[in-house]
Structure formats: C-alpha cells, structure tokens
Amino acid sequence: MNSASALPLQPSACRLACCVWEFTLRCNLNCMHCGSSAGSARAGELSTEEALKLCDDLKKAGCLGVALMGGEPFLRGDFFEVASCVRELGMELSVITNGTVQSGEIFENLKKLKPRAVAVSIDASTAALHDKIRGVPGAFDKSQAFIDRCLREGLPVSVITAVHKFNLKDLAAIRNSLKGRKIAWQVQTVGGEGRRFPKEMLLDEEEFYSVGVFIEASRRTHSSEELPLIGAHDLGYNSGVLKNISLYEKWEGCQAGVSVLGIRSNGDALGCLALNDDRFIEGNVRRKSVLQLWNGPAAFSYTRNFNGAQAGENCSSCAHVAACKGGCNEMSLMKTGVMHNDPYCFYRLEHKLFAEKLQNPFKRLWFRLNGLAHAGGGAFEKLGRIFGANRGLHETKHRLRL
Ligand code: SF4
Numbered sequence: 001m002n003s004a005s006a007l008p009l010q011p012s013a014c015r016l017a018c019c020v021w022e023f024t025l026r027c028n029l030n031c032m033h034c035g036s037s038a039g040s041a042r043a044g045e046l047s048t049e050e051a052l053k054l055c056d057d058l059k060k061a062g063c064l065g066v067a068l069m070g071g072e073p074f075l076r077g078d079f080f081e082v083a084s085c086v087r088e089l090g091m092e093l094s095v096i097t098n099g100t101v102q103s104g105e106i107f108e109n110l111k112k113l114k115p116r117a118v119a120v121s122i123d124a125s126t127a128a129l130h131d132k133i134r135g136v137p138g139a140f141d142k143s144q145a146f147i148d149r150c151l152r153e154g155l156p157v158s159v160i161t162a163v164h165k166f167n168l169k170d171l172a173a174i175r176n177s178l179k180g181r182k183i184a185w186q187v188q189t190v191g192g193e194g195r196r197f198p199k200e201m202l203l204d205e206e207e208f209y210s211v212g213v214f215i216e217a218s219r220r221t222h223s224s225e226e227l228p229l230i231g232a233h234d235l236g237y238n239s240g241v242l243k244n245i246s247l248y249e250k251w252e253g254c255q256a257g258v259s260v261l262g263i264r265s266n267g268d269a270l271g272c273l274a275l276n277d278d279r280f281i282e283g284n285v286r287r288k289s290v291l292q293l294w295n296g297p298a299a300f301s302y303t304r305n306f307n308g309a310q311a312g313e314n315c316s317s318c319a320h321v322a323a324c325k326g327g328c329n330e331m332s333l334m335k336t337g338v339m340h341n342d343p344y345c346f347y348r349l350e351h352k353l354f355a356e357k358l359q360n361p362f363k364r365l366w367f368r369l370n371g372l373a374h375a376g377g378g379a380f381e382k383l384g385r386i387f388g389a390n391r392g393l394h395e396t397k398h399r400l401r402l
C-alpha cells in the first residue's frame with residue numbers, strides 16, 4: 001500500500017468554477033448512450049422562479065460559470081429567461097445541445113448572451129450512423145444545420161463526440177469533416193450509466209487507449225487553428241507517453257465538489273452529474289442554498305477528504321495516488337464498483353498493455369491502432385517512432401521506466 005495521502009481540502013479552498021446544470025431531463029432524441037437516460041422531464045423539475053433563485057444562489061456561492069444542458073435544454077420555454085439571468089449576474093454561460101431544436105430566435109438570443117461555448121453533440125460523420133446512435137431519423141441534418149447557422153452568426157460553436165464501439169472507427173472521418181471550419185472538437189468516452197446502452201458496446205482497454213493515441217496524433221498533425229481538438233478532462237491523465245490530450249495540463253484528481261458542482265433538474269445537487277447515483281446527492285437547492293451545500297463541513301468528502309488508504313487495488317500502490325486520488329470516480333464505479341480505483345487511466349493502461357505484452361510487444365495494440373489509422377490515413381505517421389518500430393519499443397520502455 002502506498003502510504004501517500006492528500007491533505008483534506010477545506011471548503012474555503014474549493015472554488016466553484018463551474019456548475020453543470022441539467023436544465024431539464026426532457027429530450028426529443030433517444031440516444032443509445034445517454035448517461036441520464038433522458039426522454040421525459042424529471043419529476044419535480046425546478047420552476048422558472050426556482051431556477052432564477054438558483055442562479056442567484058450560484059452567484060452568491062462564487063460560481064464562475066454555468067453550463068446548461070439536458071436532456072435538451074432548448075425544450076424549456078424559459079431557457080433564455082434563465083440563461084439571461086446567468087449572464088446578468090456576471091457568470092459565464094455554456095450551452096450543451098443536440099442541435100435539433102432551432103428557430104431564428106434561438107440564434108438571435110444566443111448572440112445577445114455572448115456564450116462562452118455552444119456545444120453540439122455529433123457522434124458520426126454520416127447521417128446513417130449518427131441517426132442510428134441518436135435514435136431519431138433526421139437528427140444529423142438538423143444538428144449540422146444548427147452548427148452551420150451558429151458559424152454564420154459568429155457564435156463560438158464546438159462539437160462533442162462521445163465514443164463507443166459503434167463510432168470508434170469513424171473518428172478519423174469526423175475529424176476530416178470538422179477541420180478548417182473553426183469548430184472546437186471535444187472527444188469523450190461513453191460511460192455505462194445509461195439504461196439504453198448495451199454494455200458490450202463500451203470501449204475495451206485497448207480501444208480506450210487508442211482514443212488517446214488518436215487525439216495526440218491529430219493534435220500533432222493539425223494545428224490548433226485548423227482543428228482545435230481536446231480530450232475530455234477525465235481522459236488520459238498521468239500518461240508516460242501521450243502528453244498532449246486532455247483539457248488539463250496536469251491532472252489533479254476528480255473535480256466533483258472541488259471545482260465542479262452538478263445540479264439535476266429537480267434541484268438535487270451532486271459533485272458531478274456523471275456520478276448518476278442517488279448516494280451522491282448532497283442535498284437539494286430547494287431546501288439549502290448552494291453556499292450551504294458547497295460549504296457543508298462533510299460535503300463531497302469522497303474527493304475533499306480523500307486519503308491514500310481509500311484507494312482501490314488498481315491505485316493503492318501507484319506513485320501518483322496522492323494527487324490523482326484514483327482517477328475518475330465515474331469510470332472507477334462503473335468498471336469496478338468502488339471509488340478511487342479507475343482501471344482506465346493511461347498510466348495504468350500503459351503499464352498493463354506494454355509491460356504485460358513484452359513477450360510479444362505491441363502486436364495486438366498495434367493491430368488495433370492500425371485499424372483506426374487506416375480509417376483516416378496518415379494521422380499516425382508521427383507516432384510511428386513511439387508505436388511502430390523497434391526503436392519505438394525501446395523509447396516507450398524508457399519513457400515508462402520499464
Ligand atoms: S493507477 Fe490510479 S492513482 Fe495511479 S494514475 Fe492511475 S488512476 Fe491515478
């Protein structure tokens with residue numbers, strides 16, 4: 001057991017940088033991978049008055065930015081009343097939408113609000129695959145029209161792609177469809193919380209790692225002007241090889257309750273909405289202010305009071321455990337049933353994939369990566385030194401200190 005442990009974080013040291021707010025659970029699509037299994041509105045969703053009060057509360061708690069998502073947030077008729085309140089209070093606004101609800105008013109109003117980002121979910125390069133994943137014919141064409149209109153209006157549009165076995169091999173084609181269009185692209189992997197998602201479609205370890213390789217290769221091949229591409233914050237930390245993937249330069253552990261707060265549409269507050277389990281509800285904004293929830297002495301203890309002894313078997317002997325806190329808790333729970341035990345961190349995967357295969361180095365991984373590379377052609381050439389030859393093996397072993 002690694003005895004390293006982090007000092008408990010006092011609430012005063014935890015700055016609420018971003019509130020991710022499920023504005024409604026209602027959705028007009030039927031996406032197979034939706035982590036919150038959206039469709040109908042959640043029972044007891046906040047009224048407009050309660051939503052406006054929540055904006056006020058968030059501001060009083062020092063919140064810097066709010067991301068309104070769903071379900072599909074534009075399905076609520078009071079979206080712009082609440083979004084305007086967020087901006088009038090001086091907080092940044094991001095919107096995450098499926099891009100299928102559109103009217104001239106939406107774009108006009110969005111422009112007035114000067115959002116930080118308007119993020120549209122796109123999961124494939126073709127209508128056939130995207131609509132299959134999203135469960136509604138015509139979704140792709142509508143979302144593409146939404147993106148085109150955002151671009152014409154000068155809105156800061158980004159695309160979020162959630163990766164699983166259905167669309168892994170389409171990543172290169174999606175990249176080709178986005179580059180050169182001033183669209184920021186965030187790639188994330190799908191978790192297994194959603195009721196509709198067949199669990200056998202989750203990425204296995206090698207596929208998961210290959211998403212990291214794809215991002216790094218694409219970022220080496222394309223300038224940030226041509227293709228502003230980033231992996232989700234919980235993808236790829238502590239890698240000894242891939243240094244240029246994730247949102248954060250340095251991974252400092254799960255941010256649930258540290259800098260991030262999730263609010264469900266019924267007012268339940270959790271450290272992170274991806275921790276889609278009622279065990280993690282800290283309280284409800286109808287009964288407590290955000291300030292009380294955020295500053296509660298026992299609030300978010302799973303991240304704020306983590307110590308090395310709580311790490312699971314994947315992490316307990318890791319040199320990074322004090323700062324890393326065992327990786328993404330959502331991934332950890334989904335894959336192992338316990339917190340602080342993420343089996344898909346790149347540090348661990350690299351040691352497992354490379355070290356255990358030294359008798360037959362790279363054979364299987366290289367085969368899988370090649371499959372992805374052929375789909376796009378050329379993107380992996382610059383990684384050849386790392387993955388493709390004997391020199392690559394030597395270099396990788398050296399970097400991983402094997
Ligand atoms: S093994 Fe665990 S503690 Fe170590 S880097 Fe990976 S997730 Fe973090």
Ligand code: SF4
Pocket residue numbers: 233234253254255256260271272273274275327328329330331
């Ligand atoms: S549980 Fe995972 S997705 Fe949620 S804040 Fe923690 S690291 Fe991020």
